Amino acid sequence: MASSSPLSPILLSLFLVFICGVSAQTAPAPAPSGPLNFTGILDKNGQYTYFLQLLAQTQVGSQVQTQLKTTTEGFTVFAPTDNAFNNLKPGTVNNLDPEQKVQLVLYHVIPKYYSLNDLQFVSNPVRTQAGEDFGLNVTGLNNQVNVSSGVVETQINNALYQKKPLAIYQADKVLLPEEFFEAKSPAAAPSPATKKSSTGSKSNSRASATADEPASADNSGSTVRNMGLGFVVGLALACMGFLS
Numbered sequence: 001m002a003s004s005s006p007l008s009p010i011l012l013s014l015f016l017v018f019i020c021g022v023s024a025q026t027a028p029a030p031a032p033s034g035p036l037n038f039t040g041i042l043d044k045n046g047q048y049t050y051f052l053q054l055l056a057q058t059q060v061g062s063q064v065q066t067q068l069k070t071t072t073e074g075f076t077v078f079a080p081t082d083n084a085f086n087n088l089k090p091g092t093v094n095n096l097d098p099e100q101k102v103q104l105v106l107y108h109v110i111p112k113y114y115s116l117n118d119l120q121f122v123s124n125p126v127r128t129q130a131g132e133d134f135g136l137n138v139t140g141l142n143n144q145v146n147v148s149s150g151v152v153e154t155q156i157n158n159a160l161y162q163k164k165p166l167a168i169y170q171a172d173k174v175l176l177p178e179e180f181f182e183a184k185s186p187a188a189a190p191s192p193a194t195k196k197s198s199t200g201s202k203s204n205s206r207a208s209a210t211a212d213e214p215a216s217a218d219n220s221g222s223t224v225r226n227m228g229l230g231f232v233v234g235l236a237l238a239c240m241g242f243l244s
Helices: 007-026 038-045 049-057 060-067 082-086 098-106 192-243
Strands: 075-080 126-128 131-141 144-148 153-156 159-163 166-171
Touching: 038 049, 038 060, 038 159, 038 166, 049 060, 049 075, 049 082, 049 098, 060 075, 060 098, 098 131, 153 166
Parallel strands: 075 166
Antiparallel strands: 126 131, 131 144, 144 153, 159 166
């Protein structure tokens, strides 16, 4: 029986190394990850058409995209689904003026990155991009997060994207700012005393006018009597002159 050559294991090893090297050179390198695309993430999920339209109309989408390149705090976005918009009363969004539409969109953007776990421990109210007066109340318990505007409350549990500097969460309701629905103070009604005074003035005016009317009638009667008396006296004097 012929003994195996001692060079065989060495040749086999060299062959395997050569094959691995060739494979490494021919295999395509993984494509580098592109820049973070805020609206692209929403578009990819396919159920945020209305929100994407508002982001474009108000230019908030491009503003957030630009600020993502320089922000140190990051952003947290609550993205309402198409069903959320469909469940609104007709005209709720269309009846808003351009400024209110901008505020509505910015109300869904928090100028800080929060993971779902972080949202359970935030201090309320949480400031939004809409301004200091437009805050949200966020409560969490046992990995369940609820967000409330004072008018609407919804549960947040689905993260579309969650990597600093951007977190995007699905919102099943449109967060309507309470400031949009605060009743305007009604015009001050006249006080009872004012009404009474006004009524009294009208009564006095009518009474004065009524009291003046008989006086005018009496004056007219007196004038007629004086004229009649003067005529009689004049006629008598004329007769006396004729007789003499």
